[in-house]
Amino acid sequence: MTVHTVAPHRAARAARRRGLALGLLAWLAGLAFFLPVAWMVLTSLHSESDAATNPPSLGAGLTLDAYREFFDSAAGTGPWPALINSFTASTFSTLFVLLLALPAAYALSIRRVRKWTDVLFFFLSTKMLPAVAGLLPIYLIAKNSGMLDNIWLLVILYTSMNLPIAVWMMQSFLADIPVSIIEAAQIDGARLPSILARVVAPVAGPGLAATALICFIFSWNEMLFARVLTGVTAQTAPVFLTSFITSQGLFLAKVCAASVVISLPVLAAGFAAQDKLVQGLSLGAVK
Amino acid sequence: MSAPTTVRPDRTGPPAPAPSSRAKWRRARAWATRAPLLPALVFLIAVTQLPFVATLVISLFDWNALYPDERRFTGLSNYTSVATDPQLRDSVGTTAVLTASTVLVSLLLGLGLALLLDRAFIGRGLVRTMLIAPFLLVPVAAALLWKHALYNPEYGLFNGGLSWTADLVGIDRPPQPDWISSMPLIAVEAALVWQWTPFMMLILLAGLQSRPLEMVEAARLDGAGTWQIFRYLTLPHLRRYLELGVLLGSIYIVQNFDAVFTITSGGLGTANLPYTIYQTFYQAHEYGQASAAGVLVVIGSIVLATFALRVVSSLFRQEVSRA
Numbered sequence: 001m002t003v004h005t006v007a008p009h010r011a012a013r014a015a016r017r018r019g020l021a022l023g024l025l026a027w028l029a030g031l032a033f034f035l036p037v038a039w040m041v042l043t044s045l046h047s048e049s050d051a052a053t054n055p056p057s058l059g060a061g062l063t064l065d066a067y068r069e070f071f072d073s074a075a076g077t078g079p080w081p082a083l084i085n086s087f088t089a090s091t092f093s094t095l096f097v098l099l100l101a102l103p104a105a106y107a108l109s110i111r112r113v114r115k116w117t118d119v120l121f122f123f124l125s126t127k128m129l130p131a132v133a134g135l136l137p138i139y140l141i142a143k144n145s146g147m148l149d150n151i152w153l154l155v156i157l158y159t160s161m162n163l164p165i166a167v168w169m170m171q172s173f174l175a176d177i178p179v180s181i182i183e184a185a186q187i188d189g190a191r192l193p194s195i196l197a198r199v200v201a202p203v204a205g206p207g208l209a210a211t212a213l214i215c216f217i218f219s220w221n222e223m224l225f226a227r228v229l230t231g232v233t234a235q236t237a238p239v240f241l242t243s244f245i246t247s248q249g250l251f252l253a254k255v256c257a258a259s260v261v262i263s264l265p266v267l268a269a270g271f272a273a274q275d276k277l278v279q280g281l282s283l284g285a286v287k
Numbered sequence: 288m289s290a291p292t293t294v295r296p297d298r299t300g301p302p303a304p305a306p307s308s309r310a311k312w313r314r315a316r317a318w319a320t321r322a323p324l325l326p327a328l329v330f331l332i333a334v335t336q337l338p339f340v341a342t343l344v345i346s347l348f349d350w351n352a353l354y355p356d357e358r359r360f361t362g363l364s365n366y367t368s369v370a371t372d373p374q375l376r377d378s379v380g381t382t383a384v385l386t387a388s389t390v391l392v393s394l395l396l397g398l399g400l401a402l403l404l405d406r407a408f409i410g411r412g413l414v415r416t417m418l419i420a421p422f423l424l425v426p427v428a429a430a431l432l433w434k435h436a437l438y439n440p441e442y443g444l445f446n447g448g449l450s451w452t453a454d455l456v457g458i459d460r461p462p463q464p465d466w467i468s469s470m471p472l473i474a475v476e477a478a479l480v481w482q483w484t485p486f487m488m489l490i491l492l493a494g495l496q497s498r499p500l501e502m503v504e505a506a507r508l509d510g511a512g513t514w515q516i517f518r519y520l521t522l523p524h525l526r527r528y529l530e531l532g533v534l535l536g537s538i539y540i541v542q543n544f545d546a547v548f549t550i551t552s553g554g555l556g557t558a559n560l561p562y563t564i565y566q567t568f569y570q571a572h573e574y575g576q577a578s579a580a581g582v583l584v585v586i587g588s589i590v591l592a593t594f595a596l597r598v599v600s601s602l603f604r605q606e607v608s609r610a
Contacts, residue, residue: 019406019408020408022403022406022408023406023408023409025403026400026403026404026406026408026411026414027408027410027414029399029400029403029414029418030413030414030415030417030418031417033417033418033420033421033481033484033485034417034418034420034421036421036432036433036436036437036444036481037420037421037424039432039436039437039444040432040436043436051442052441052442053442053447054441054442054446054447054450055447055448055450055451055454056442056444056447056448056451100326100327100330101327103322103323103324103326103327104323104324104326104327104328106323107320107321107322107323107324108324111320112320113317113320113321113324114317117600117603119324119328121596121599121600123327123331124596124599125592125596126331126335126336128538128588128589128591128592128595128596129335129339129585129588129589129592130541130542130561130581130584130585130588131542132542132544132560132561132564132565132581132584133339133342133564133581133582133584133585134335134338134339134341134342134581135338135564135565135568135581136341136342136345136568136574136577136578136581137337137338137341137342137345138338139568140341141338156334157334159330159334160330160331160334160335163327163330163331164331167327192323217423220425221425221426221427223426223427223544223545223548224544224545224561224565228565228569237425238425238426238427238428238545241425241427241428241431242427242431242548242549245431245435252435252436252439252442255431255432255435255436256432256436258428259424259425259428259429259431259432260428262425262427262428263423263424263425263428266423266424266425267420267423267424270419270422270423271416271419271423274416274419277419277489278489278490278492278493281486281489281490281535282490282493282531282535282599
């Protein structure tokens with residue numbers, strides 16, 4: 001009798017202890033991965049002399065000097081033009097992506113064209129070819145048509161870069177909408193634009209928002225094209241970040257402050273889209 | 288490149304109307320169905336496929352932008368020089384090593400983290416958020432962070448941590464390695480692993496959470512141990528997600544430019560193909576050779592992509608049949 005009650009009790013306690021240990025391990029792993037990010041933020045809040053010590057001065061006083069200097073920037077124009085360029089490129093390319101991808105996804109999910117899966121996989125296959133291989137012709141075309149150092153060139157390229165991802169994601173969100181709702185609206189005489197606005201958008205809204213955020217992140221992060229195709233006037237934030245370093249020499253706090261500022265929009269967008277992030281990154285293959 | 292046609296629709300287009308009499312109307316209707324698709328399709332082909340064709344053509348020319356008058360057709364000789372140029376050949380090897388090691392290490396770490404996060408514990412949401420954070424830094428910013436704030440031999444966090452621990456345990460002269468110059472490739476890989484592990488974790492976590500729980504419960508009631516459940520139930524279920532992680536990770540990391548450019552500027556044997564192509568074209572102005580290298584990268588990617596598409600399509604078929 002006693003044996004029977006004690007044994008499960010002990011097993012449960014062992015299981016709980018193991019659960020606690022594994023939870024602790026997860027916490028340690030989380031903290032280890034987060035440490036460099038925390039270090040970056042902390043360093044950005046130190047003065048330059050406190051940032052460059054060995055061993056590190058953890059308890060040094062906090063200051064916003066690095067941020068102030070970054071924005072006042074001795075590097076000529078300061079970061080604002082680059083940040084505005086990045087916002088322009090990311091926002092407009094995301095907008096164009098949505099305008100092109102929404103009807104396409106409609107034709108691939110709600111009222112399907114024949115061989116819709118082939119079309120879908122064609123979109124995906126374009127994403128798998130390395131962009132660097134098309135860089136030279138694009139550079140030559142841009143050079144000959146006077147589009148070099150023009151932010152709208154990046155808008156066009158980023159639109160094409162993100163279009164396959166958006167088509168895939170939206171296709172999977174729209175396919176979740178029950179056909180009967182749409183058919184009912186069609187019987188009521190609603191036309192495509194009003195079906196999109198009144199029926200599709202409310203149901204697929206959150207998914208579309210996540211798609212937009214992911215496209216925004218990818219455009220904001222892009223550097224290879226931006227570096228080759230822009231110069232002084234159209235340079236984006238990542239390009240500014242690298243040139244800022246070379247022109248400033250090594251100022252650790254300022255480097256960290258600049259990295260924090262330029263990563264903030266992506267961090268915000270990423271955490272907002274957290275639940276749909278996997279789906280977007282795996283091109284809709286994982287839900 | 289065309290895609291495999293393995294998936295059959297279960298919700299295809301309009302219902303077939305009566306035969307021949309309405310053929311014309313039907314054709315018009317088919318175009319109306321196709322119309323919303325066309326702008327996206329035409330735009331994508333124009334912007335992403337035509338440049339590849341141009342690259343293919345340029346790769347057959349001897350063309351250095353510094354000597355534009357000497358441009359001439361050379362057939363495949365750019366490919367021979369790409370194959371014999373030690374710098375380019377090394378970059379092929381570097382790309383393979385960099386991609387394979389980064390993908391494998393981040394996959395294993397990601398699997399471990401996904402298993403840890405698949406259980407309930409206090410603060411799980413917060414830990415998940417902390418783990419995702421590295422992936423949400425702008426890649427250039429992450430690379431700069433590793434180069435200057437962590438690896439710097441004089442006041443980086445790594446060496447700072449070493450001298451701090453040395454102080455604690457009473458060692459006089461702690462080792463202060465110069466991380467980037469003593470292990471350049473590993474330095475780049477570590478920074479990339481840090482950024483890509485969260486990606487793997489997210490995919491594998493999604494896989495774990497789609498696992499049918501009844502089966503695990505049944506196995507446990509039948510007396511299966513944790514390891515047995517992992518080995519015979521969880522791992523087979525995760526196979527597709529593991530493959531997907533490897534393939535998508537490879538596709539993204541093969542193309543990596545930011546980390547190599549920022550951390551080592553392609554020096555010390557870390558120049559991968561994207562960086563080398565960038566350099567051949569942007570700094571050496573060898574348009575023909577850069578294009579030939581580009582074509583080779585495309586061929587390599589097509590091999591990878593064919594596998595990737597197969598995996599995605601099998602997952603996709605699962606989803607479609609489940610719906």
